Amino acid sequence: MVSVKSAITIKGTKDGLVFLLDDQCDFTSLLDELHEKLDKHEQQLSGPLVHVFVKLGSRRLNEEDKERLRYIIRKQGNFLIQSMESDKTPEELEAEKNAVKTIAGIVRSGQTVHHQGHLLLLGDVNPGGTVICSGDIYIMGALRGTAHAGCDGNEEAVIAASLMTPTQLRIAEVISRPPEEWTSAEPVMEFAYLRDGVMEIDKLTHLHHRRSEHMPFKGV
Amino acid sequence: MGEAIVITSGKGGVGKTTTSANLGTALALLGRKVCMVDTDIGLRNLDVVMGLENRIIYDLIDVADGRCRLNQALIKDKRFDELYMLPAAQTKDKHDIKPEQVRKIVEELKAEYDYVIIDCPAGIEQGFDNAVAGADQAIVVTTPENAAVRDADRVIGILEQRGFKSPKLVINRIRPNMLRSGDMLEIDDICQVLSIDLIGIVPDDEIVIKAANQGEPTVLNPSSRAAIAYRNVARRILGETVPLMNLEERSGMFGRMKKFLGMG
Numbered sequence: 456m457v458s459v460k461s462a463i464t465i466k467g468t469k470d471g472l473v474f475l476l477d478d479q480c481d482f483t484s485l486l487d488e489l490h491e492k493l494d495k496h497e498q499q500l501s502g503p504l505v506h507v508f509v510k511l512g513s514r515r516l517n518e519e520d521k522e523r524l525r526y527i528i529r530k531q532g533n534f535l536i537q538s539m540e541s542d543k544t545p546e547e548l549e550a551e552k553n554a555v556k557t558i559a560g561i562v563r564s565g566q567t568v569h570h571q572g573h574l575l576l577l578g579d580v581n582p583g584g585t586v587i588c589s590g591d592i593y594i595m596g597a598l599r600g601t602a603h604a605g606c607d608g609n610e611e612a613v614i615a616a617s618l619m620t621p622t623q624l625r626i627a628e629v630i631s632r633p634p635e636e637w638t639s640a641e642p643v644m645e646f647a648y649l650r651d652g653v654m655e656i657d658k659l660t661h662l663h664h665r666r667s668e669h670m671p672f673k674g675v
Numbered sequence: 676m677g678e679a680i681v682i683t684s685g686k687g688g689v690g691k692t693t694t695s696a697n698l699g700t701a702l703a704l705l706g707r708k709v710c711m712v713d714t715d716i717g718l719r720n721l722d723v724v725m726g727l728e729n730r731i732i733y734d735l736i737d738v739a740d741g742r743c744r745l746n747q748a749l750i751k752d753k754r755f756d757e758l759y760m761l762p763a764a765q766t767k768d769k770h771d772i773k774p775e776q777v778r779k780i781v782e783e784l785k786a787e788y789d790y791v792i793i794d795c796p797a798g799i800e801q802g803f804d805n806a807v808a809g810a811d812q813a814i815v816v817t818t819p820e821n822a823a824v825r826d827a828d829r830v831i832g833i834l835e836q837r838g839f840k841s842p843k844l845v846i847n848r849i850r851p852n853m854l855r856s857g858d859m860l861e862i863d864d865i866c867q868v869l870s871i872d873l874i875g876i877v878p879d880d881e882i883v884i885k886a887a888n889q890g891e892p893t894v895l896n897p898s899s900r901a902a903i904a905y906r907n908v909a910r911r912i913l914g915e916t917v918p919l920m921n922l923e924e925r926s927g928m929f930g931r932m933k934k935f936l937g938m939g
Binding site: 561563564565566579581582583584597599 | 829
């Protein structure tokens with residue numbers, strides 16, 4: 456084999472071993488090298504169970520190739536594969552950011568829900584409960600506790616709830632205390648948003664004014 | 676094998692001990708074999724409310740530390756043959772016993788009794804951990820006040836995390852006249868926030884205070900509305916379907932006439 460640079464780097468962490476596999480070289484030669492490397496260390500690698508995390512870089516593998524890779528690592532006996540993952544493409548990262556995570560349940564006093572991205576909560580947020588999101592927060596239920604949307608500084612984030620009677624609302628850096636600053640009078644779904652750095656409340660049906668994307672499924 | 680029910684609330688002073696004493700007695704009244712366990716170590720009260728203070732020889736900590744057998748520490752009630760209680764220690768504190776030890780004692784009691792009623796201390800730390808350790812079911816007591824409801828909500832959250840499937844709710848010390856005037860939290864509103872099953876509403880009744888001072892559980896006095904309410908809770912624990920008490924019932928002749936004439 457004429458590889459100058461090793462295609463495989465093995466790092467030890469406190470959780471186990473991390474296998475960094477080069478994503479440029481040929482897959483078959485990668486497997487060969489892995490095989491060789493593990494064979495060479497057979498002696499010192501027998502012993503207590505070791506957790507292995509495989510990082511594939513930007514390489515994508517089908518199930519069959521993954522199985523071949525697993526087979527080689529498993530042959531070692533004391534290796535337990537915990538994960539095998541590829542880096543996320545920019546598109547995937549973008550999709551993840553825009554995905555709406557749905558959870559069901561009641562956020563009770565003293566409990567906090569953290570989420571990166573948008574969140575749809577099916578249930579209530581009780582006084583003393585907190586929901587914190589980097590994106591939007593949609594609550595199908597009563598918001599009686601605290602909600603913080605756009606917690607990483609996104610001022611475009613909104614907070615919507617079926618029943619809007621929060622203890623406190625936060626969007627990005629702006630904090631608002633109802634009912635001192637505004638009251639929700641109407642029994643309709645409402646959302647909170649920032650206009651020029653000031654929190655405002657509006658009916659949910661007006662949310663599309665603040666959103667640029669059009670609805671592709673709407674017929675004529 | 677019996678069932679262990681912990682009576683808890685988070686907030687102090689909402690009536691955990693009163694509820695424990697009355698539910699225990701009501702279940703005994705309905706012919707069940709009951710043991711009440713006071714886990715409020717250092718601030719024991721259940722024995723006082725039951726009027727059994729002067730019979731205490733050993734306590735919960737003595738049993739946990741092996742200074743006596745469980746049967747030696749149990750106190751038989753003076754009114755019922757099948758009602759017992761295990762008192763808490765007054766001189767120790769809640770760190771002198773581990774949840775695991777409580778669990779073992781409760782397991783042992785469950786083999787012998789139909790119902791084990793565990794009186795939980797206020798708060799959500801070690802004492803709470805001790806009390807819920809051996810319980811199969813939880814009853815959360817609250818009063819129609821914002822602070823009590825807030826704490827009940829917190830406790831329900833913790834109970835759910837500990838694997839209690841469906842804690843039950845008792846709303847204690849309701850004042851019908853304040854409900855009527857709108858100065859008190861509505862029962863429906865409390866249930867909406869806490870969203871767990873309501874197992875009883877207990878009207879505020881001065882007889883409860885008097886009875887507690889005399890060491891006689893209120894539930895034995897059928898002229899008290901609180902007593903009827905506690906009996907209803909006990910019947911619901913046994914699986915009976917009992918309608919919620921009508922808090923307006925006690926309007927008397929004059930009230931009924933007013934209502935009849937459309938003035939009430």
